[in-house]
Amino acid sequence: MRNKFSKYIKLGICLIFSGKSFSQSPQALSQISLFLNDAALYSDKYITPATDAAVYQSSAGWMSSPKKRKLFAVTLGVYGNAFMVPKRDRSFEIKNSDFSFFTIQNANSEPVSTATVATALGNDSQYYLVGQLDSNNQINMETPKGINQESIVYPYLQGSISLWKGIEVVGKFSSKVKLKRGNYQVYGFGLKHNFSQYLSSLTKHKINLAALVAFSKEDISFDFLDTYTSYGNLGINRITGKVETSQFQISASKEWKKFELMLSSITNRSDIKYFLTGEKGQIEEVIPVQYILNEKLKDIYKTKFNSIWEISGRYQFNKFYVQSSVAFGKFVNTNLSVQYEF
DSSP states (O other), X not given: OHHXXXXXXXXHHHHHHHHOOOTTHHHHHHHHHHHHHHHHHHHHHHHXXXXXXXXXXXXXXXXXXXXXXXXXXXXEEEEEEEEEOOXXXXXXXXXXXXXXXXXXXXXXXXXXXXXXXXXXXXXXXXOEEEEEEETTEEXXXXXXXXXXXXXXXXXXXXXXXXXXXXXXXXXXXXXXXXXXXXXXXXXXXXXXXXXXXXXXXXXHTTEEEEEEEXXXXXEEEEEOOOOEETTEEOOOOEEEEEEEEEEEEEEEEEEETTEEEEEEEEEEEEEEEEEEOSOOXXXXXXXXXXXXXXXXXXXXXXXXXXXXXXXXXXXXXXXXXXXXXXXXXXXXXXXXXXXXXX
């Protein structure tokens, strides 16, 4: 990592001296190195709560019922998901001692030693991050705002088809959902297998048992930092978290006529990566800032494990079903759907 970073800093110096004429270039390049360190630090604290939340959103509603369906039965559903944003994940504290390049100023441009700023899930409060590239060039950035919502609501489609021996294939897909200052998308597939078919004592009492494995991808992006300098704009105005989640779920349900109550235990693993995905800045003519920062963001890639409980109720109207569920653990996520079974 350090070798790659040094390589591109040296490349930037060569580009500056060959294509630009800045008397303070070596100083500026050294300061850009410090700036990139601070930007990576801020990126981690800003977007991590949102990618953690994305895991809960993608984990919900995979299994509509653990019971065994007829061969080639098809179910299609329209789902609405609502993630409750906890207060603890809407902000974080920064201090001047956290940074090697930036210092903090309030809205009145007065220096402060600490500040509470918004995560991607936070509010509209803002401070300024100020640093000096060289004697003629100051970077003055507003801290990025959050989505300023108490809940994140989005629709998606989900369908399934039952195959032989109690196996069912499930797929879900949402188009890119527009959030305030961001976007969210989820898609994936899963395989369910019914186990209660092997235990007549369970089916006799309308008790169903099944397991599911699923794989999903979540993309979540937000407006981020950007500013203009005499070297051009920096091109870090969009940050994206890409999450790949593998999930194992075991569910049990009990039927009472047209109503079914289900309890699920969910365990998942998520690999989370971060990228700058906005349009490249003019400074790229001098130094590949976006590439270098994306390399530095590899240091904050994460693998996280979650244990989640989900409780769900489902009611049948002829071939239509209405289902509501609540998933809870570190966060709370709710889900409401209308399904049709062919």
